[in-house]
Amino acid sequence: MHVIPRILSKMAFPTLCALFLLSLTRISVCTSEGWILHVTDFHWDRTYTNRDLSCNGLVNTHGLYGDYWCDSPFSLIDVTIKAMKNATQGKDVDFMLWTGDSVLHTADENLSIDNNVGILTNLTNQLQQTFPTMDVYATYGNHDYYPNNQYPPHNNEIYNRTLEHWRNWINDSAQETNFLKGAYYTVKTKYGLRILALNTNLYYTSDKVTANMSDPADQFVWMESVLKQSRRNHEMVLVTGHVPPGVAAEGGKTWFYQHFNTRMVHILQQYSDVIIGLHFGHEHADTFRIFYGHSGQPEMALYIAPSVTPWRYKTSSATGPKHNPSFRLIKYDRTTGRHLDLVQYYMDLPESNKQNRPIWAIAYTATTDMGIPDLSPRSMDNFATRTKNPNGPEFQNHLKWRNANAEVMPCDALCHSLIYCNYMKLHEHEYKTCLRDTQQYTASILGKRK
Numbered sequence: 001m002h003v004i005p006r007i008l009s010k011m012a013f014p015t016l017c018a019l020f021l022l023s024l025t026r027i028s029v030c031t032s033e034g035w036i037l038h039v040t041d042f043h044w045d046r047t048y049t050n051r052d053l054s055c056n057g058l059v060n061t062h063g064l065y066g067d068y069w070c071d072s073p074f075s076l077i078d079v080t081i082k083a084m085k086n087a088t089q090g091k092d093v094d095f096m097l098w099t100g101d102s103v104l105h106t107a108d109e110n111l112s113i114d115n116n117v118g119i120l121t122n123l124t125n126q127l128q129q130t131f132p133t134m135d136v137y138a139t140y141g142n143h144d145y146y147p148n149n150q151y152p153p154h155n156n157e158i159y160n161r162t163l164e165h166w167r168n169w170i171n172d173s174a175q176e177t178n179f180l181k182g183a184y185y186t187v188k189t190k191y192g193l194r195i196l197a198l199n200t201n202l203y204y205t206s207d208k209v210t211a212n213m214s215d216p217a218d219q220f221v222w223m224e225s226v227l228k229q230s231r232r233n234h235e236m237v238l239v240t241g242h243v244p245p246g247v248a249a250e251g252g253k254t255w256f257y258q259h260f261n262t263r264m265v266h267i268l269q270q271y272s273d274v275i276i277g278l279h280f281g282h283e284h285a286d287t288f289r290i291f292y293g294h295s296g297q298p299e300m301a302l303y304i305a306p307s308v309t310p311w312r313y314k315t316s317s318a319t320g321p322k323h324n325p326s327f328r329l330i331k332y333d334r335t336t337g338r339h340l341d342l343v344q345y346y347m348d349l350p351e352s353n354k355q356n357r358p359i360w361a362i363a364y365t366a367t368t369d370m371g372i373p374d375l376s377p378r379s380m381d382n383f384a385t386r387t388k389n390p391n392g393p394e395f396q397n398h399l400k401w402r403n404a405n406a407e408v409m410p411c412d413a414l415c416h417s418l419i420y421c422n423y424m425k426l427h428e429h430e431y432k433t434c435l436r437d438t439q440q441y442t443a444s445i446l447g448k449r450k
Ligand SMILES: [Zn+2]
Pocket: 041, 043, 101, 141, 143, 282, 283, 284, 307
């Protein structure tokens, strides 16, 4: 249902640049490319050096900057924010996306509203002090609520207290009402891009409060009205939030309750002509998903940024992968909103602990290191298609950087299929079909190598 042809609507994006063009003054502003800074999943463990509540009792010697079994100590938070600042030097960074999960992984008995709000407040202050003039669009993660995950479909103390600290960033009294109701809001950036900041934790299968609802906090109705208005106003929209729609590569289930996933994907697909990108966190892994149109053409890409926390999960039946701390910069065209490049940064945690200094580096630049000419849905689809070969450089590169080079896990036919299908299939039924088809193919390729 594209009322405005896709190309036309993207050309019509009204920006300051276009206004300058019309006035024929300061045309130099008009070639503009800007940058977006994205950080997610700090998971700050303030008890790291004493009770180490996030570490599952697995650590004896606590490294200065953290440990793969634990959430982030303050020393890691501190050097990450400084590294973010360094990375932005000399670049026109227009705004920051901060996609939640600031609170450590621990049982509810170790948490409280005061504890969680305290962590959010301290982190907000850290970011504001380091980036005093930067616009920041922040969203909650499932761990930021108390009790864990249980976001209610209405106003509560955590929203009220957070707004006191995020008010300057949201900077719109009408949107404060939305935030107080459901922790969602929309803001127009200074170059005309519209941010749609969602609270997708309301749809997460760990949230027992909203399970049987059709539209918790009326967020679906609201986001449709914002997208409709954006189409009318020829605005381009960037969607951001914490828990992404689509299927989790570990487990093959959607993160959302299925009825919520179906509705979210449907709404997004209806407005693929105005949505220029989607940015999420939660998975602690560097990955992406592609949304396809009715005739199979790639229409939107959703980018998932890896975490700051190095934490790996451990349950009685499974152990998660290690992660190196990460953040990213995304280059985009201010006029069209098109995403052009992605520079991923990471910290070598063991080496940093060994040398008592933070060792940050560029993990990769999408255009030059990954062979992705831009971040358009078509280019991401091309990349995803090339990862069908489990031995090819694209898939091997993905494996290396999926967890920010903390360790490259051996990846058999099932593992390869789980990841490959995860790029392309947003619903459980189609994901299962893809798994079956791809596994046979992958097994035959891996078999030939032997
Ligand atoms: Zn997280």
